[in-house]
Amino acid sequence: xxxxxxxxxxxxxxxxxxxxxxxxxQLDGLFRWIEADSxxxxxxxxxxxxxxxxxxxxxxxxxxxxxxxxxxxxIAATRAWGRDFLPLVSQLASIGQTFPPVAVLALAxxxxxxxxxxIIVALFLxxxxxxxxxxxAGLEGIDPGVMExxxxxxxxxxxxxxxxxxxxxxxVILAGIRTSVTxxxxxxxxxxxxxxxxxxxxxxxxxxxxxxxxxxxxxxxIGLLAxxxxxxxxxxxxxxxx
Amino acid sequence: MIDLIHVTKRFGxxxxxDDISLSVARGELCVLVGTSGCGKSxxxxxxxxxxxxxxxxxxxxGQQIRAFRQETLRRRMGYAIQSTGLFPHWTVARxxxxxxxxxxxxxxKIQARVxxxxxxxxxxxxxxxxxxxxxxxxxxxxxxxxxxxxAADPDILLMDEPFGALDPITRESLQEELRELQARLHKTIVxxxxxxxxxxxxxxxxxxxxxxxxxxxxxxxxxLREPADGFVESLLGGEDRGLKEAALLPVSQRMLxxxxxxxxxxxxxxxxxxxxxxxxxxxxxxxxxxVVDDDDMPVGELSLRRLVGAxxxx
Ligand SMILES: Nc1ncnc2c1ncn2[C@@H]1O[C@H](COP(=O)(O)OP(=O)(O)OP(=O)(O)O)[C@@H](O)[C@H]1O
Ligand SMILES: [Mg+2]
Numbered sequence: 001x002x003x004x005x006x007x008x009x010x011x012x013x014x015x016x017x018x019x020x021x022x023x024x025x026q027l028d029g030l031f032r033w034i035e036a037d038s039x040x041x042x043x044x045x046x047x048x049x050x051x052x053x054x055x056x057x058x059x060x061x062x063x064x065x066x067x068x069x070x071x072x073x074x075i076a077a078t079r080a081w082g083r084d085f086l087p088l089v090s091q092l093a094s095i096g097q098t099f100p101p102v103a104v105l106a107l108a109x110x111x112x113x114x115x116x117x118x119i120i121v122a123l124f125l126x127x128x129x130x131x132x133x134x135x136x137a138g139l140e141g142i143d144p145g146v147m148e149x150x151x152x153x154x155x156x157x158x159x160x161x162x163x164x165x166x167x168x169x170x171x172v173i174l175a176g177i178r179t180s181v182t183x184x185x186x187x188x189x190x191x192x193x194x195x196x197x198x199x200x201x202x203x204x205x206x207x208x209x210x211x212x213x214x215x216x217x218x219x220x221x222i223g224l225l226a227x228x229x230x231x232x233x234x235x236x237x238x239x240x241x242x
Numbered sequence: 243m244i245d246l247i248h249v250t251k252r253f254g255x256x257x258x259x260d261d262i263s264l265s266v267a268r269g270e271l272c273v274l275v276g277t278s279g280c281g282k283s284x285x286x287x288x289x290x291x292x293x294x295x296x297x298x299x300x301x302x303x304g305q306q307i308r309a310f311r312q313e314t315l316r317r318r319m320g321y322a323i324q325s326t327g328l329f330p331h332w333t334v335a336r337x338x339x340x341x342x343x344x345x346x347x348x349x350x351k352i353q354a355r356v357x358x359x360x361x362x363x364x365x366x367x368x369x370x371x372x373x374x375x376x377x378x379x380x381x382x383x384x385x386x387x388x389x390x391x392x393a394a395d396p397d398i399l400l401m402d403e404p405f406g407a408l409d410p411i412t413r414e415s416l417q418e419e420l421r422e423l424q425a426r427l428h429k430t431i432v433x434x435x436x437x438x439x440x441x442x443x444x445x446x447x448x449x450x451x452x453x454x455x456x457x458x459x460x461x462x463x464x465x466l467r468e469p470a471d472g473f474v475e476s477l478l479g480g481e482d483r484g485l486k487e488a489a490l491l492p493v494s495q496r497m498l499x500x501x502x503x504x505x506x507x508x509x510x511x512x513x514x515x516x517x518x519x520x521x522x523x524x525x526x527x528x529x530x531x532x533v534v535d536d537d538d539m540p541v542g543e544l545s546l547r548r549l550v551g552a553x554x555x556x
Contacts, residue, residue, distance in 0.1 A: 149327025152292055152400075153341050153390070154316030167331050 008085050010231040017224040021048045024217060035213035043214045044201040053139060055198035055225065058116060059188050062123035063181050069124075070131030070180075071173065075161065078139045086136075093132035096125040099189050117152025119191030119198075124188055127180035138169025178233040185226040189218065199225070243268040243288060244398065244429045249298035251284055260454035261298070266447065268397075269428040273441045275477065276451035282434040285451070286400050289432065290316045302398070312508045314412055317341055320391030320429075324403040326383045328375040334386050335360075335371040341394040361390040364418065381412040388416075391422075399431045405440070417443055438479060442466075442486055450474050488517035488549075496549055497533045497542035503538055506530035512541060519544055 018218070024042055031041040071106040076082040077089040101134030108118035142165060150160045166173075199221045206214030244266040251259040259281040268270040274282040287293040291312050307315055320341075328337050335356050339510045349353060360367050363385040375383055384404060391399055392484045405413045417440060424431060435441050441448060442462045449459040450473075458470040466487045469475040479486045494512040510519050510531045519531055523546055533542040 143325070143327070143330075145323060145325030145327040146329060147327075148292065148323060148325075149321070149387075150329070152287075152290060152316060152321035152323070152327070154313045154344055156313050156341075159344070164329060168329075 006235055010228060010235055012230050013224065014226040017052075017221075017228050020221060020224055021052050023050050031213040031216070034216060035156030035211055038211050038213065041211075041213040043205065043217050045205070046197060046201065048199075048217075049196065051199050051201060052221065052225065054116075054196070055185070055188055055200075055222075056121055058191060058196060058198055059123065059181065060186050062120050062127055062184060062188075063126045063177070065120070066127040066131055067177060070128050070176075071135050074132050074135035076140065078136065079157070089132060090136060093129040095131035099125065101126045102190060105190065105194055114195035116191070116196045118194050119144060119188060119196045122190075123184045123188055127184045129182070130176040130179040131173070132176075134179075135169065135173045138176075139165055141172065142168050174233065174236060177229065181233070182226050182230045184220060185229060189222060243269045243303060244272075244432065245299075245301040245304075246285070246289075247299045247301070249285075249288065249300060250297050251281070251288060251293060252296045255425045257454055259295075260286070262451075262454075262456045263298075263500075264449060264456065264459065266430055266432060268430055269424075270446045271433060271444055272423055272430045272449060273435060273445035274449045274451060275438065275441045277436060277437075277477070280451045281454040282451055283402050286402050286432055286434055289398075290319050290321060291438040292398055313344075316397050317394060318346055318398065320396045320399040320401075322384075322387045322391040322399070322401045322404040324406040324533060325468075326357075326375070326387035327385060328386055328390070330375050332374075333371065333380070334361050334365070334373050334375070337375070337386060338389045338393055341389055341396075345394055347394075355393060355395075359392055362392075362423070363389050365389070368537075381416070384408065384416065397430055399429050399433075401431065401433045403434055403436065406436070413437075413440070415516075420444065438477065438486070439489070442478075442490060451475060463487065466490075484521075485517055488520060489515045491516045493519050493533055493544055494542075496551065497544045499542050500540060501543065503543075506543060508532065509534050510544065511536070516549055521547060523549070 025219075028042055035041050073089050073093075077086040104122035104125055105118050108121050112118045112121065146164065146168070147160070150164050155163070187200055189203055191198055192200030192204040199218055202214040202218035202221075206212060206218065244264075246262055248261050249259060250257065250261050253543060255268055262281075262285065262286075274285060274318055276282055282360055288295045289302075291307060302310075302315070302318075310318075319390075328334075329340075332340075332541055338356045338359055339352045342355055347355070356371070358512040358536070360370065365382065365385055370382070370386075372376075375386070378386065383391045388401075388404060391401070405416050408416070420431075421444065423429070433444060435444075445462050447459065448462045448465055450457050450465065452473055458465055458474050462467055466478055466483050467472060469478060475483070492512065493514050494514060497512065506528065508522055508528045508531050510522055510533055512533050512535055522531060523529065529546040531544045532540050535541045
């Protein structure tokens, strides 16, 4: 019973998202009021379900890559043999985020061509920093007494990592992943400018054609998606306060 | 059992431990004392290779510690530290079972061992087994730390201020328990402390360190009676040394057999220390005490003159 209540809020948001995805057409009247001059007020070049799916796909692929690389690099940089790389790793991650995703897109398109690939690269780089930073903070933040005891008891490096460091750092690492994914759900919209069709399409198309209703629809979908995902993260057992 | 032979440890240019030699016999409780930063913890941590020594040799049962894999060596030695280092995400029972699990004991044996240790350290199974470290008091956490160190029944225990930061009463009861454990289980223990009374009470073998060197080592009474220099003398209590020595000697050593005189009204157990006897005399304004055995039967008497008397006639 209690388990169910825990998930009530994220499920509520997900239901809204689903309703908006499938029922956008029903809001014709509302959008006609916003955008009285246009012949068409509901974005129809692709249906919202497809756009949502592509959006999620791009964000997920970038997130998985960023988690693998980010958590991996932070773990490596906190091992005895990798300590020398610690400053380098945190600097590289910072640079990844200071570099605007739009610039990454501009640079990536000539190399990777139009489509989904450049936006995945841009999101990957942009999402790396929160993950690296939080993983480092989580691992470095473990009570030195706990680490000393773990070593003193005769645990091997791998045992310490899996049984002590990762479980203790998990809440902080997950918080980093949550930030990274939530930011990237919004950022992914710019992928529409390089032909990666996703929930950014209605926004870009609305701006180009001067159709505010399209912009609102895209923004609404992205907002609902971001809130749903963020709310799901907040209910994961490890991120809540203990 | 443990031999340090001309061992030196340098951190960069600084020498933390400077050419020390130390032998701890099997079943002996060796206590390291000294001012802060003198190298006690470093010495202890070199024994389980949390710190690698720079020079000299360290042997366990005649074998160089570098001949063992680090993990194998450490699993053979219990290690308890002041901050306890209990894993906050594990229950008390799981924390205690750590080393047996690393050694791949069967689950039933681990369970039995955890129960045995919790009983030994006065932690009620039903109450504490499922608790997390943050739900324990400082004293309970330190007991769990000691239980975890004992879990795989190691011959050697390394303890770095394991009872630090405890109130005197809890501390004394834990010291008492350690003494009993030691008598029963014959562990070889190296123990670091700041508390001189604790050191004198526990030690079979007392080692005084100063600036990375051993200035004197031996039985506590030897050090009290013949300190090598002013540093040892002041560390062991300066003018208070008389009382510290009295705390180590039992009443039975100085009492006289019952004489024809009437029994003194105030009583003292024969196992009590001379220090306690002196305190009773001061408190009761009495120069004579009747010494009684465990069943409260008079077995002798102790006079103030006897108590402060020359050592030669013990
Ligand atoms: N990892 C390290 N790197 C550099 N110097 C160290 C390191 N560990 C200890 N030291 C130095 O070695 C000296 C001895 O330290 P140690 O921890 O052994 O002292 P201690 O006798 O245990 O002191 P305390 O009673 O305060 O615990 C100190 O000067 C300390 O600063
Ligand atoms: Mg110390």
